[in-house]
Amino acid sequence: MQPSIASRDYAPQTADVPVLALSGITKSFPGVKALDGVSLELFPGQVTALIGENGAGKSTIVKTLTGIYQPDAGEIRVAGKPVRFASAQDAARAGITAIHQETVLFDELTVAENIFIGHAPRGRFGMIDWAEMRRRARDILARIDAELDPDTPLRDLGIASKHLVAIARALSVDARVVVMDEPTAALSHKEIEELYELVDRLKSEGRAILFISHKFDEIFRIADRYTVFRDGAHVGSGLMADVDEADLVRMMVGRDVDQIFPDRVKSPGEEVLKVVGYAHPTEFDDIGFSLRRGEILGVYGLVGAGRSEVMQALFGITRPSKGAVKIDGAIKVIRSPADAVANGIVYVPEDRGKQGAVIGMPIFQNVTLPSLSQTSHRGFLRLAEEFALARRYTERLDLRAAALDQDVGNLSGGNQQKVVIAKWLATQPKVIILDEPTKGIDIGSKAAVHAFMAELAAEGLAVIMVSSEIPEVLGMSDRVIVMREGLIAAELEGDALTPETLVRHAAGIGEDRP
Amino acid sequence: MSDMTARHLPDRLQSPAARLLQSWELLLLGLAIAIFIANSLASPYFLNAWNLSDATFNFTEKAMIAFAMALLIIAGEIDLSVAAIIALVSTAMGAAAAAGAGTPLLVLIGLGTGLACGAFNGLLVTRLGLPSIVVTIGTMSLFRGVSFIILGDGAYRSYPPEFAYFGQGYVGWVISFEFVLFGLCALAYYVLLHRTNFGRSVFAIGNNATAAQFSGIRVGRVKFMLFLLTGLMSGVAAICLTSRLGSTRPSIASGWELEVVTMVVLGGVSILGGSGSIPGVVIAAFVMGLVTFGLGLLNVPGIVMSIFIGLMLISVIAVPRLWRMWRG
Numbered sequence: 073m074q075p076s077i078a079s080r081d082y083a084p085q086t087a088d089v090p091v092l093a094l095s096g097i098t099k100s101f102p103g104v105k106a107l108d109g110v111s112l113e114l115f116p117g118q119v120t121a122l123i124g125e126n127g128a129g130k131s132t133i134v135k136t137l138t139g140i141y142q143p144d145a146g147e148i149r150v151a152g153k154p155v156r157f158a159s160a161q162d163a164a165r166a167g168i169t170a171i172h173q174e175t176v177l178f179d180e181l182t183v184a185e186n187i188f189i190g191h192a193p194r195g196r197f198g199m200i201d202w203a204e205m206r207r208r209a210r211d212i213l214a215r216i217d218a219e220l221d222p223d224t225p226l227r228d229l230g231i232a233s234k235h236l237v238a239i240a241r242a243l244s245v246d247a248r249v250v251v252m253d254e255p256t257a258a259l260s261h262k263e264i265e266e267l268y269e270l271v272d273r274l275k276s277e278g279r280a281i282l283f284i285s286h287k288f289d290e291i292f293r294i295a296d297r298y299t300v301f302r303d304g305a306h307v308g309s310g311l312m313a314d315v316d317e318a319d320l321v322r323m324m325v326g327r328d329v330d331q332i333f334p335d336r337v338k339s340p341g342e343e344v345l346k347v348v349g350y351a352h353p354t355e356f357d358d359i360g361f362s363l364r365r366g367e368i369l370g371v372y373g374l375v376g377a378g379r380s381e382v383m384q385a386l387f388g389i390t391r392p393s394k395g396a397v398k399i400d401g402a403i404k405v406i407r408s409p410a411d412a413v414a415n416g417i418v419y420v421p422e423d424r425g426k427q428g429a430v431i432g433m434p435i436f437q438n439v440t441l442p443s444l445s446q447t448s449h450r451g452f453l454r455l456a457e458e459f460a461l462a463r464r465y466t467e468r469l470d471l472r473a474a475a476l477d478q479d480v481g482n483l484s485g486g487n488q489q490k491v492v493i494a495k496w497l498a499t500q501p502k503v504i505i506l507d508e509p510t511k512g513i514d515i516g517s518k519a520a521v522h523a524f525m526a527e528l529a530a531e532g533l534a535v536i537m538v539s540s541e542i543p544e545v546l547g548m549s550d551r552v553i554v555m556r557e558g559l560i561a562a563e564l565e566g567d568a569l570t571p572e573t574l575v576r577h578a579a580g581i582g583e584d585r586p
Numbered sequence: 587m588s589d590m591t592a593r594h595l596p597d598r599l600q601s602p603a604a605r606l607l608q609s610w611e612l613l614l615l616g617l618a619i620a621i622f623i624a625n626s627l628a629s630p631y632f633l634n635a636w637n638l639s640d641a642t643f644n645f646t647e648k649a650m651i652a653f654a655m656a657l658l659i660i661a662g663e664i665d666l667s668v669a670a671i672i673a674l675v676s677t678a679m680g681a682a683a684a685a686g687a688g689t690p691l692l693v694l695i696g697l698g699t700g701l702a703c704g705a706f707n708g709l710l711v712t713r714l715g716l717p718s719i720v721v722t723i724g725t726m727s728l729f730r731g732v733s734f735i736i737l738g739d740g741a742y743r744s745y746p747p748e749f750a751y752f753g754q755g756y757v758g759w760v761i762s763f764e765f766v767l768f769g770l771c772a773l774a775y776y777v778l779l780h781r782t783n784f785g786r787s788v789f790a791i792g793n794n795a796t797a798a799q800f801s802g803i804r805v806g807r808v809k810f811m812l813f814l815l816t817g818l819m820s821g822v823a824a825i826c827l828t829s830r831l832g833s834t835r836p837s838i839a840s841g842w843e844l845e846v847v848t849m850v851v852l853g854g855v856s857i858l859g860g861s862g863s864i865p866g867v868v869i870a871a872f873v874m875g876l877v878t879f880g881l882g883l884l885n886v887p888g889i890v891m892s893i894f895i896g897l898m899l900i901s902v903i904a905v906p907r908l909w910r911m912w913r914g
Contacts, residue, residue, distance in 0.1 A: 413802035427800045432793035442802040444783040459597045475599040
């Protein structure tokens with residue numbers, strides 16, 4: 073083996089010696105074995121895609137190699153030498169850095185401060201050398217073609233620019249391993265292309281990249297190698313050139329997955345919800361639509377078109393300034409989520425961690441939280457009935473957990489989503505609003521969510537699905553509302569519902585003005 | 587997703603008994619027993635029914651407030667004005683007594699003033715969205731300040747004779763009225779926190795107020811109720827304390843807010859909210875009462891006692907953490 077050279081340029085290292093190698097890594101949490109003897113190798117100048125369903129152990133391995141978790145067993149080698157990361161600082165010192173799904177940056181600090189936080193250049197007396205910091209920030213930003221002013225506060229930047237700052241931060245520590253955890257989840261098409269170019273540049277500089285994504289087109293576009301996890305175990309790894317999409321899917325789920333959307337008999341019943349002239353001072357205006365029992369209404373639009381805001385107003389989080397809501401023909405005033413739930417409207421938010429599950433509380437208590445009046449007697453809890461209700465709905469959703477009294481925080485993202493959905497189904501709602509229900513979840517869970525939505529609609533529930541994924545919108549919806557800049561740009565149905573019409577209305581291209 | 591793949595989920599990973607064995611409450615109970623034994627070895631006067639009965643007055647009034655405070659802290663809020671509420675309540679009762687009010691009216695005035703103070707704190711926190719620690723530091727000065735303006739250097743002493751029962755009466759033998767009231771409050775708050783929907787929503791709010799709101803819980807209303815309860819319990823404590831002392835000065839119960847918070851935290855309630863239990867607070871009340879009483883019997887001066895209580899609080903919080911760091 074070549075001796076590792078302490079140099080800024082890692083390219084000369086032979087590409088077949090992994091710069092980072094994890095082997096036999098095992099990590100358990102109370103009741104869950106998150107990782108069971110897995111291995112992962114990252115090579116200089118190559119992109120390795122880490123693929124797996126939700127709960128496969130992807131986040132756990134990332135936290136292990138960035139020093140946040142310490143493995144119960146197994147070995148980590150950096151450039152062939154065994155190491156132990158006692159903390160995130162240790163991993164950073166070894167040149168490993170991660171860019172997370174939701175970037176972990178500081179909104180109140182400037183771009184330059186974010187890039188250099190924790191390792192700012194020091195001048196005399198150990199004070200921060202601001203001029204040097206700005207200069208170096210400008211250099212790094214120029215290297216990635218990011219036209220950002222180092223003095224801009226981060227809160228003034230969009231999500232794509234924040235990603236650039238995160239990448240600049242990775243470059244500033246001269247990382248030899250860059251972990252990208254679903255970096256494209258919130259980016260537009262153009263921004264994704266720019267990210268690909270950046271990844272290519274990082275590759276050419278000899279850095280090893282671990283790329284986590286659920287999007288296969290992306291993986292095939294930029295990855296050189298793959299590693300697949302399933303249920304906390306290593307299933308396979310190799311060169312991307314040797315596999316096709318079907319192979320990877322088979323490895324991920326351990327079976328062939330039907331990627332076709334479920335067949336549905338469309339038989340909408342009577343109108344259950346009608347929204348008239350809904351308006352908000354800043355977010356949306358003149359929103360009107362109706363919804364029938366057994367119908368799935370898709371709501372499509374670009375990020376920031378006001379879709380979630382309308383849904384949160386329906387759910388009583390924000391107050392509309394004008395307009396009315398009719399449920400089963402009667403006008404209802406919804407001032408709070410409690411009112412919405414009482415009127416049969418429930419909302420599965422996009423932000424599961426903050427708004428969905430109450431982390432720190434057991435699964436069964438999360439499920440019964442809005443249904444306590446059902447399971448209790450005169451305000452007194454009845455645990456047996458709570459467990460029964462929680463079991464009925466979590467088992468229906470095939471929740472993967474050790475026990476019903478386990479903290480939801482110990483579940484994977486997909487399983488937390490199932491707990492949130494179970495919570496709402498237990499209230500026996502009339503209208504369920506799902507905000508980006510399959511965002512960031514893998515193909516297997518996605519198909520399961522789709523099948524489940526179809527099942528709910530067949531049982532007579534009215535479903536509103538907010539989604540940014542065109543195949544999902546087309547595959548699931550009976551009818552689609554397209555929103556743009558806070559207004560309904562179009563309502564599409566039948567033959568008018570095509571990828572082109574969706575994109576055209578969402579972006580406002582070639583609009584016929586009446 | 588379908589019934590074919592459904593798996594059976596057990597209710598619990600551990601039996602409730604196994605959980606109890608690892609609980610903070612059990613550890614604290616061990617500490618209480620150790621202090622009890624140490625006290626009885628250190629002083630020959632300790633194991634005396636009347637002395638022990640007297641000792642309960644060290645904690646009964648504070649513990650009544652601590653129960654309500656525990657709920658408030660679990661929900662992620664705090665009320666530092668409780669001792670000032672006692673001063674204001676006591677002053678209001680003193681003024682009424684001086685004007686010739688009878689015992690039933692004094693009790694009503696006491697409870698009403700406590701509720702009003704709690705409502706004032708609660709409105710500022712839930713309606714204006716102000717942080718409770720700031721609001722109640724403000725009302726702490728406000729309530730006691732009003733009491734100072736009314737009383738100055740003076741004191742109210744003209745309480746009717748039957749008013750003395752609340753703080754000096756005995757239900758039977760050595761069992762004081764206050765001790766019985768303490769027991770009833772402990773039971774009531776145990777049921778409220780651990781056995782009702784209201785208590786469940788308190789935990790949900792403390793763990794994640796946003797998700798609780800998104801789950802249909804009326805977060806503002808629950809928090810307001812908790813401030814009301816804390817005000818009410820401060821009123822109850824003020825009645826007992828005023829009755830026991832037989833007089834009202836504006837400096838009454840000064841420094842109690844920190845002792846109440848200490849009791850709550852010692853009882854295993856997370857200062858960050860989201861977890862805790864009433865049995866823990868009950869045991870913590872006994873621990874604090876036994877320590878102060880034991881040290882008192884040994885003629886340890888008050889300031890040394892507060893040093894001791896401070897050290898005890900820091901060590902019970904630090905030791906479990908050090909233990910975890912050492913193990914992992």
